[in-house]
Amino acid sequence: MIKKIILASTLALFCGGFGFDNFARGNPTAEIVAAAKRFLATLDDAQRAKVVYDFKDDAQRKRWSNLPTRFVKRGGLRMGDLTKPQREAAMAAVAAALSAQGYEKVTQIVEADEVLKDDDHGGPRPGGPGGQAMFGRDEYYISFLGQPSATEPWMIQFGGHHLGINITFVGDRATLAPSHTGAQPAIYEIEGKTVRPLGRETDKALALLNSLDKAQRQQAILGFEMHDLVLGPGRDGQTIEPEGIKGSALTEKQREMLLDLASEWTGIMNDDVARIKMDDMKKHIDETWFAWSGPAEKGKAYFRIQGPTVFIEYAPQRLGGDVTKHIHTIYRDPENDYGAKWWKQ
Amino acid sequence: MVETVNRIFHCLPLLAAIASLPARAPAHQLDEYLQATLVAIEPGEIRLEINLTPGVAIADEVLGLIDRNRDGIISSEESAAYAELLKRDLIVRLDGRNVELKLAALNFPEPEEIRTGWGIIQLEYSVKPGALAAGPHKLTLENRHLPAMSVYLINAARPSSTSVQITGQTRDKNQSTGEIAFDFRPPRRPLIWLVAIVLFAGGILLYGGGGGWVFGRVLSQLASRSSAN
Numbered sequence: 001m002i003k004k005i006i007l008a009s010t011l012a013l014f015c016g017g018f019g020f021d022n023f024a025r026g027n028p029t030a031e032i033v034a035a036a037k038r039f040l041a042t043l044d045d046a047q048r049a050k051v052v053y054d055f056k057d058d059a060q061r062k063r064w065s066n067l068p069t070r071f072v073k074r075g076g077l078r079m080g081d082l083t084k085p086q087r088e089a090a091m092a093a094v095a096a097a098l099s100a101q102g103y104e105k106v107t108q109i110v111e112a113d114e115v116l117k118d119d120d121h122g123g124p125r126p127g128g129p130g131g132q133a134m135f136g137r138d139e140y141y142i143s144f145l146g147q148p149s150a151t152e153p154w155m156i157q158f159g160g161h162h163l164g165i166n167i168t169f170v171g172d173r174a175t176l177a178p179s180h181t182g183a184q185p186a187i188y189e190i191e192g193k194t195v196r197p198l199g200r201e202t203d204k205a206l207a208l209l210n211s212l213d214k215a216q217r218q219q220a221i222l223g224f225e226m227h228d229l230v231l232g233p234g235r236d237g238q239t240i241e242p243e244g245i246k247g248s249a250l251t252e253k254q255r256e257m258l259l260d261l262a263s264e265w266t267g268i269m270n271d272d273v274a275r276i277k278m279d280d281m282k283k284h285i286d287e288t289w290f291a292w293s294g295p296a297e298k299g300k301a302y303f304r305i306q307g308p309t310v311f312i313e314y315a316p317q318r319l320g321g322d323v324t325k326h327i328h329t330i331y332r333d334p335e336n337d338y339g340a341k342w343w344k345q
Numbered sequence: 346m347v348e349t350v351n352r353i354f355h356c357l358p359l360l361a362a363i364a365s366l367p368a369r370a371p372a373h374q375l376d377e378y379l380q381a382t383l384v385a386i387e388p389g390e391i392r393l394e395i396n397l398t399p400g401v402a403i404a405d406e407v408l409g410l411i412d413r414n415r416d417g418i419i420s421s422e423e424s425a426a427y428a429e430l431l432k433r434d435l436i437v438r439l440d441g442r443n444v445e446l447k448l449a450a451l452n453f454p455e456p457e458e459i460r461t462g463w464g465i466i467q468l469e470y471s472v473k474p475g476a477l478a479a480g481p482h483k484l485t486l487e488n489r490h491l492p493a494m495s496v497y498l499i500n501a502a503r504p505s506s507t508s509v510q511i512t513g514q515t516r517d518k519n520q521s522t523g524e525i526a527f528d529f530r531p532p533r534r535p536l537i538w539l540v541a542i543v544l545f546a547g548g549i550l551l552y553g554g555g556g557g558w559v560f561g562r563v564l565s566q567l568a569s570r571s572s573a574n
Binding site for chain 1: 377379381383394396458461463464465496497498500501502503511514516517518519520
């Protein structure tokens with residue numbers, strides 16, 4: 001019971017404590033920069049040196065994963081090593097960059113890992129690398145590449161197990177690509193309330209599949225099993241041939257459903273950035289593909305959205321048990337991962 | 346009786362690994378060996394980029410094939426030998442003919458990491474198909490590596506060259522076998538050919554048949570180089 005109260009209050013603190021009035025704002029970039037600087041101001045020199053990398057540090061840029069931090073070391077500062085005010089300021093910086101819905105998703109993923117830790121007794125394990133814990137909200141890291149700036153390129157990274165948020169800013173432009181969301185357990189309860197961090201994407205995808213007629217389904221459904229993400233973490237710079245049904249073969253209503261499904265990823269970013277991305281996706285909707293592999297059941301199948309400027313995959317993970325409880329997803333921009341086209345010469 | 350005891354002792358590491366799993370196992374692909382292959386088809390080269398992830402329950406079995414002397418270290422000889430072992434299990438055919446794979450790159454995590462079920466072994470093989478004729482082609486890949494414990498992914502990478510266009514992909518149900526149909530359209534170089542014809546004709550006029558032959562050879566070399574690019 002006490003555990004549940006702690007979980008609930010943490011979630012409430014996350015969702016309520018970091019000022020979602022940010023989202024009714026005039027100059028989002030300036031406010032994100034200000035929030036990031038407020039966090040940096042709470043740190044001592046040693047911590048600041050540890051959290052800020054050179055913007056050109058490609059090794060750190062790519063240091064994210066679906067795996068727990070015990071196996072893939074993250075850079076930056078560990079949440080569990082921060083004081084309460086520092087931790088609140090860190091989360092406020094993350095919240096400033098995201099939409100209310102996006103931030104809620106991020107915190108629910110973190111809380112799922114806390115649930116996993118409790119179920120797994122995931123405290124320090126003897127013999128493990130560093131003997132550190134594997135799961136839980138303390139095991140998430142924040143880092144910056146470059147100094148937060150309204151004009152110069154910079155990046156904020158927040159992640160750990162099942163989460164790799166990588167946001168690149170170049171002036172008033174920003175991109176979330178590439179980022180990873182996942183959840184285990186993908187369904188859990190706090191105070192009797194069911195939480196599904198990736199619930200909306202799960203439901204919307206099935207609704208889209210169910211809207212397809214027989215001929216459309218034949219195109220959309222891949223005739224083979226998909227066991228994981230194809231372009232997950234570690235597959236930067238790679239693209240695959242699209243498969244499934246093309247946007248041009250969908251009805252207007254189905255295209256809207258496809259865009260709405262994609263918004264579960266594009267909409268993680270703050271409303272201004274998400275709107276620009278959605279307009280871009282609308283322009284390319286005819287060349288955007290939807291593919292499905294697996295049963296027509298909620299959360300049990302793999303699906304993919306692929307267009308010229310978007311690549312999304314959702315892959316339930318087999319545990320020899322219930323695949324709906326463990327999900328990996330990836331969000332990429334084949335033309336502009338890490339915002340490279342804005343800053344790379 | 347002795348044999349039974351021996352068998353039990355043989356299985357102890359695996360039993361211990363399974364017993365040490367948490368009650369609600371968080372690892373991915375517990376008892377599966379995920380073999381994910383991206384096939385990159387480019388003019389002049391085909392690459393297989395393979396990520397191998399052994400699940401925690403079978404990691405020791407896979408490690409047994411890699412760390413042959415069981416000293417807890419994956420030496421460069423051992424990693425090369427495993428890459429060779431996998432290569433023998435990969436059947437690649439281009440337009441129905443077997444092609445030879447060459448190891449291009451490899452990266453093995455530490456055994457400790459592989460044992461956790463999170464380690465990813467990365468191997469890259471390349472094929473030099475020689476000059477491809479313009480038109481449709483088919484590449485088939487069959488992965489026969491450790492089928493009893495493996496799950497597979499095979500995908501065509503989007504070609505970086507406009508000369509190659511993927512026209513279709515088919516796989517069997519578990520993706521251990523895949524076929525990629527593609528068109529090769531060598532870039533047209535009308536200007537080079539125009540210059541070649543003019544110089545060939547000029548060579549004949551200036552130096553007779555021998556001059557034309559020399560100019561022709563030089564320019565055909567140039568043209569074949571440019572189409573390979």
